[in-house]
Amino acid sequence: MVKMLQCLVVLVSLVVSVHGLDNGLALTPPMGWMSWERFRCNIDCKNQPNDCIGEKLFMDMADRMVEDGFKDAGYEYVNIDDCWASKERDSAGKLQADPDRFPSGIKKLADYVHSRGLKLGIYNDFGTKTCGGYPGSLGHLEVDAKTFAEWGVDMLKMDGCYADVKTMPQGYPNMTKALNATGRPILFSCSWPDYERASKIQPDYKLIAKNCNIWRNYIDIQDSWDSVLKIIDYYAQEQDTLAAVSAPGSFNDPDMLIIGDFSLSVEQAKAQMAMWSILAAPMLMSNDLRTISPEFREILLNKEVIQINQDPSGKMGKRVMQTQSHMEVWTRELSSNALAAVIFSRSQSAPAIFETTLENLKFPTTSKGYSVFDVTDNKPLGNYALNETLSFIVNPSGAVMFKATPIA
Numbered sequence: 384m385v386k387m388l389q390c391l392v393v394l395v396s397l398v399v400s401v402h403g404l405d406n407g408l409a410l411t412p413p414m415g416w417m418s419w420e421r422f423r424c425n426i427d428c429k430n431q432p433n434d435c436i437g438e439k440l441f442m443d444m445a446d447r448m449v450e451d452g453f454k455d456a457g458y459e460y461v462n463i464d465d466c467w468a469s470k471e472r473d474s475a476g477k478l479q480a481d482p483d484r485f486p487s488g489i490k491k492l493a494d495y496v497h498s499r500g501l502k503l504g505i506y507n508d509f510g511t512k513t514c515g516g517y518p519g520s521l522g523h524l525e526v527d528a529k530t531f532a533e534w535g536v537d538m539l540k541m542d543g544c545y546a547d548v549k550t551m552p553q554g555y556p557n558m559t560k561a562l563n564a565t566g567r568p569i570l571f572s573c574s575w576p577d578y579e580r581a582s583k584i585q586p587d588y589k590l591i592a593k594n595c596n597i598w599r600n601y602i603d604i605q606d607s608w609d610s611v612l613k614i615i616d617y618y619a620q621e622q623d624t625l626a627a628v629s630a631p632g633s634f635n636d637p638d639m640l641i642i643g644d645f646s647l648s649v650e651q652a653k654a655q656m657a658m659w660s661i662l663a664a665p666m667l668m669s670n671d672l673r674t675i676s677p678e679f680r681e682i683l684l685n686k687e688v689i690q691i692n693q694d695p696s697g698k699m700g701k702r703v704m705q706t707q708s709h710m711e712v713w714t715r716e717l718s719s720n721a722l723a724a725v726i727f728s729r730s731q732s733a734p735a736i737f738e739t740t741l742e743n744l745k746f747p748t749t750s751k752g753y754s755v756f757d758v759t760d761n762k763p764l765g766n767y768a769l770n771e772t773l774s775f776i777v778n779p780s781g782a783v784m785f786k787a788t789p790i791a
């Protein structure tokens with residue numbers, strides 16, 4: 384009987400591993416660049432040759448990532464979002480890039496991106512059409528997975544427009560299998576739970592985490608602070624469910640970084656960077672790296688903040704405090720018993736003093752207290768016992784982020 388049970392356990396674990404995502408990718412949140420938020424579905428290459436969805440845009444961004452320090456800071460993926468494809472599949476039923484905008488084809492573009500030491504991402508849709516109206520993958524999952532692998536694609540974002548949401552818990556895992564079957568490690572980003580949420584279906588995050596490396600949970604980010612706040616609200620509301628599935632290989636995706644675009648102030652940009660870091664979120668910038676101003680570039684390149692985002696624990700932080708003065712504190716457990724915290728301000732008033740102790744933030748007891756480092760402004764703050772008061776000045780719609788390491 385025991386033998387039979389043991390056999391069953393082995394069999395079940397085999398089936399699970401064969402059916403699950405098996406690519407060894409995204410052990411820390413993926414970092415890179417994605418076209419959608421900043422460049423949308425601009426297909427007018429005649430009038431806007433530098434800003435349209437075409438091969439030049441992605442080559443330009445790859446160049447900037449390498450030459451302006453983004454690659455060295457960890458940004459790796461150059462991701463094509465919607466509107467890259469031709470409206471028709473080719474005679475063999477394969478997706479093909481729009482020939483005018485991608486005259487060299489996606490394979491050549493992948494070669495170029497790889498030659499710069501980066502990786503290429505692409506976009507498709509689970510339904511009959513992409514959200515922008517280009518050919519969907521329904522009925523073509525295997526051939527599309529093979530095509531992407533042949534082209535040398537390294538990441539796939541699969542959207543969920545024009546699809547029956549109820550079929551997603553079977554359908555997305557079919558794409559996982561098709562990607563696994565290609566033998567090429569392709570990071571898989573699923574929009575599946577976002578479409579379930581929109582249809583008032585509770586996502587099965589265990590199943591999602593088994594099949595996807597990252598997944599969108601909530602509405603699209605727009606170029607506005609209000610949009611950033613809405614996403615943070617949703618993460619706070621769902622934090623227990625979402626934090627439970629954040630781990631190496633599987634991360635919640637609150638959508639792109641809009642730092643360096645038109646709407647965020649410098650303080651708001653620091654706040655988005657700090658929040659995405661504490662949430663263990665993918666760091667996918669959507670901005671114009673050719674014209675980004677130095678203060679935003681510096682925020683995106685903040686090594687200390689990136690290091691917290693990339694902490695190998697893969698844990699997502701949670702909101703642990705809200706004050707009457709519109710401040711919130713979010714904390715995240717890091718490896719080696721360290722912790723990170725963000726003091727996030729929703730105030731529309733003046734810079735304000737915020738005081739707390741590590742004890743108040745529920746940091747675990749240590750024999751000698753913690754050494755505290757302000758990662759937003761890159762300066763050591765000294766050693767603190769659990770009950771000692773820490774004092775910060777937090778700007779309106781801004782954030783202060785610090786790391787606390789137990790003193791050995």
Ligand code: GLA
Pocket residue numbers: 419464465513514515542574603
């Ligand atoms: C959806 C997605 C966006 C983007 C667009 C493209 O709205 O959520 O991130 O990919 O489609 O059409």
